[in-house]
Amino acid sequence: QVQLQESGPGLVKPSETLSLTCDVSGGSVTDFNWSWIRQPPGKGLEWIGYIHSSGSTNYNPSLESRVTISVDTAKNRLSLKVNSVTAADTAVYYCTRGGLHTPHGPLDFWGQGRLVSVSS
Amino acid sequence: DIVMTQSPDSLAVSLGERATINCKSSQSVLHSSNNNNYLAWYQQKPGQPPKLLIYWASTRESGVPDRFSGSGSGTDFTLTISSLQAEDVAVYYCQQYYSTLFTFGPGTKVDIK
Numbered sequence: 001q002v003q004l005q006e007s008g009p010g011l012v013k014p015s016e017t018l019s020l021t022c023d024v025s026g027g028s029v030t031d032f033n034w035s036w037i038r039q040p041p042g043k044g045l046e047w048i049g050y051i052h053s054s055g056s057t058n059y060n061p062s063l064e065s066r067v068t069i070s071v072d073t074a075k076n077r078l079s080l081k082v083n084s085v086t087a088a089d090t091a092v093y094y095c096t097r098g099g100l101h102t103p104h105g106p107l108d109f110w111g112q113g114r115l116v117s118v119s120s
Numbered sequence: 121d122i123v124m125t126q127s128p129d130s131l132a133v134s135l136g137e138r139a140t141i142n143c144k145s146s147q148s149v150l151h152s153s154n155n156n157n158y159l160a161w162y163q164q165k166p167g168q169p170p171k172l173l174i175y176w177a178s179t180r181e182s183g184v185p186d187r188f189s190g191s192g193s194g195t196d197f198t199l200t201i202s203s204l205q206a207e208d209v210a211v212y213y214c215q216q217y218y219s220t221l222f223t224f225g226p227g228t229k230v231d232i233k
Contacts, residue, residue, distance in 0.1 A: 035222065044213070044224060044225075044226050044227050045162075045170065045213055045215075045224040045227075046224070047221070047222040047223065047224070050222075058220050058221075060221060061221070094169055094170075098217075099217070103217075103220055104158055104217050104218065104220075105175075105217060106160040106172055106175035106176075106181075106215075106217060107160070107162075107170075107172060107215070108172050108175075108181065110169040110170060110171070111169065112168075112169055113169050
């Protein structure tokens with residue numbers, strides 16, 4: 001059974017960089033697409049972007065200028081960075097597994113999520 | 121962007137009764153090359169991550185009870201819970217993965233009447 005675990009600071013100051021990692025166990029990151037999703041408190045789900053294990057990425061245009069997603073196949077780990085954060089970036093951040101060999105697949109495994117608050 | 125809408129925003133159903141949630145996409149998510157609808161349904165209980173219930177609009181994920189079913193094609197989809205159980209209280213989201221800009225519906229909250 002694939003398990004995903006997000007980790008990183010739970011509090012980030014405005015204008016700084018939010019950095020999260022997602023450790024994947026029970027399976028390999030290879031050949032799959034991996035998405036980051038976020039959910040502001042009490043609100044719906046927003047797709048941030050995805051990465052394939054080859055390194056190819058695609059980002060939500062609304063966040064593209066501030067987001068970087070990377071993958072470390074040796075460590076079986078994903079990373080997310082969001083620059084120049086504001087209070088609007090306060091959310092639970094989830095890493096998820098998507099399609100095999102294609103980005104066009106459902107999100108079948110989700111991490112438990114990491115709440116990141118942006119506040120001074 | 122493909123905009124996803126859901127109706128109703130919330131519903132309350134008696135235990136054992138049917139719950140029906142609708143999802144509409146602003147453009148078709150049916151791929152002509154394989155006749156698949158690139159549409160998934162997720163269930164999110166309080167304090168938990170979303171869980172995949174249905175994909176390709178009507179394929180139940182392994183382990184999902186058969187009281188959950190998905191139907192529809194093109195732009196109009198439905199999630200049906202045939203006999204609501206107490207553990208089904210949750211928010212349900214539809215999502216399209218036809219476009220490489222994934223989008224979710226706003227969610228439908230299901231409660232017990």
